[in-house]
Amino acid sequence: MVPHLLPALMGPVSELEQRFLDSMPAIERWFRLEWMEHTPLVYSSVTLRNSGFKLAPVSTNLYPSEWSQLAPEMSPLAVQAAMTAIQKICPEAKNLLIIVANKIADSNYLDSLSQLQQLFQRAGLHVRIGSIDGQLKEKNNLTVSSGESLLIEPVIREKGRIGLKDFDPCTILLNNNLIAGIPGILEDLHQQYLLPPLHGASNFRRKSNYSNCYEMVTKRMGKVLAVDPWLFTPMHETCGKLFMQEPNDMLYLKEKVNALLAKIKRKYKEYGIKEKPFVVVKADNSSACSSMAIVRDANDLQTFYFGFKEAELSGADIHPAVEILVQEGILTKEQISDSVAEPVVYMMDRYVVGGFYRIHPSMGIDDDLKAPGSSYIPISSEKESEMAQKEVEFGARRPNRFYMYGVVARLAMLASSYELEATDPDAEEYY
């Protein structure tokens, strides 16, 4: 499949994008100073939406699991970034243990794991893969798409350390969002580096904490760029715990939805945007409930209520009261071969190391594309450099069309880093 280049990126540079490109030295300096005060995530991926008038992150993943979708020619970048990360975390490291998610039946996930293992091996570590799934009693030798084998071994705990049989790691990389809670085997590991930290696990995180941090970060970036930070920030409203069966709580939610829709309408009017605004209603804690509703009118909320109810009836572990977050919806205007596409940016430490477009042939411009049937087109610096070559022939210095994506993704990652600092249960407070 020949990737058709994307309208959003092949079209003229928007005013917003031009602002990012022109402000590059100021942006990079700002990030450098941030990284003196804050610790970047060891790795992360950020899904973005580009609506043409606005570019914003729609999800920040602390356990990225699509490493095999990156263009192979980008992997030296990831290896170099991994080297930097190791140098910082534990220069004397010999062994790295990757703890997998409990979805090793998914062949895409195995390909991702194999790629992740190779990246850290090429960065100079012995890398082995362990599972904390109690079902796995013996080592499991699997085969990935490339034909290479992938060994997954049961994690064992001894004397306050975890490892594998004959393998004692100094650093442990979690590739498991621990959605079911923190298992005992990972608690109180004071002798080893566990990354990301346990309080980054799904059931600790609140989208509202993250969104508040993101707002704080983009407010400052807005000043650096001298533009309205709304152009890269989704607005949100937190509702606290609601009982969806309670008419009063439902009324309260409708008010919040209407309030946010009104705020978006005002912004659309300010910028002359003709689209119909929408919001996304979801649980603040994604491990409590994964359903979400796209709402253009408060009356649509009935559907959302049923969404929860069905989940409940099907036996899913849902609390009757759910913390609710209402978020500004961001359309995606990018398309590849008539399919809706959303860019995903991969980072290792503070560096953008690659990305891809997630595309879905049967999804609409406001749908969640991380769904069965989605496919991927890697973003490659090679194609970039071909484009560069072409334009350099005309004597013009070509802008990096992915630069704005990389900046917004790093803002999202920085917000998560603030979020983890703010929610760290072991944080020492200095007054």
Added chain:
Amino acid sequence: MVPHLLPALMGPVSELEQRFLDSMPAIERWFRLEWMEHTPLVYSSVTLRNSGFKLAPVSTNLYPSEWSQLAPEMSPLAVQAAMTAIQKICPEAKNLLIIVANKIADSNYLDSLSQLQQLFQRAGLHVRIGSIDGQLKEKNNLTVSSGESLLIEPVIREKGRIGLKDFDPCTILLNNNLIAGIPGILEDLHQQYLLPPLHGASNFRRKSNYSNCYEMVTKRMGKVLAVDPWLFTPMHETCGKLFMQEPNDMLYLKEKVNALLAKIKRKYKEYGIKEKPFVVVKADNSSACSSMAIVRDANDLQTFYFGFKEAELSGADIHPAVEILVQEGILTKEQISDSVAEPVVYMMDRYVVGGFYRIHPSMGIDDDLKAPGSSYIPISSEKESEMAQKEVEFGARRPNRFYMYGVVARLAMLASSYELEATDPDAEEYY
């Protein structure tokens, strides 16, 4: 021109190369620990020679000037490494000044400068280019091969700082080896970062200091690999100051040459190598005299003497007494399209960021290829990844054929870093 792949790299993995590949985690850990104690050069290039049985650096350049020869698809690696370097040296940096060599009539050099400027711009700095050539009184707007323009401005000094008109840099990158000595304008710049430091300039450096440091470094790497460090270390003999016109000094030099030839012969015998050994006789201080002689027999030395004498007669500024270094010669067995090729590795901070083969159609396997008429073939990770793809189809994990080159180049760079520490006139000594 389609690059024919190189016999040395397309052939079977040698025992030595296999040892490097197998020891990767130990090698990388060793480097990580070194970089905790020592400061990598801000940038550097190392020319290597691969004789099939031996791989060794033949020159380490602290002012690399062939940046435009790197494959364009490798430039994100250099940008990322530059970001790491800036983060470490001066995170609050806004402005970087590159000081050029006084050879701005050389179009290859201008292309290199333009590329270097772009790399640091993409890393997030305002980058301008200055000249300390007293001849340049006005700014000079030049055009490079790509058609882009390149502005070179006269460097000015004010209140203990240097800069350009309306441009005050916090960091200054020297791309000028200051072969004629340190100009006053660069002395005592205590408020700005000057990289590499002034005592890295050509007329301060002694090849013997560097060679001693390289021997020290490779001795330790030999232990990591459990191989004889001679397999990646050229032997050398220092002779001190010699008057070439003095028969006694000439005799002394002949003795040194014969002694080193005998040592090489013993090594060749030990490893069953059938080649005829040779040594290279050159000035220890390359700024004193750039001639060198390839000597297979002490009788060839007469030629060398004349080499010096001619230089002297032609009016070059040569001291009658020259510090002499005798170095083991390394053949190059790598060929591209029937031309002799030598790999050149480019580094930024502690990272390998690319490289190329320098080839020369009319040079022999023991000649210096950095001569007029040489051409370049970039080493690209893209081709690497194509090779990878091909072999992965067979289910085999492909070794990185450039890994050994990257390690030896980093050893050479580390040796220079030791050398600069040892020769630092401002070093504080703690006892």
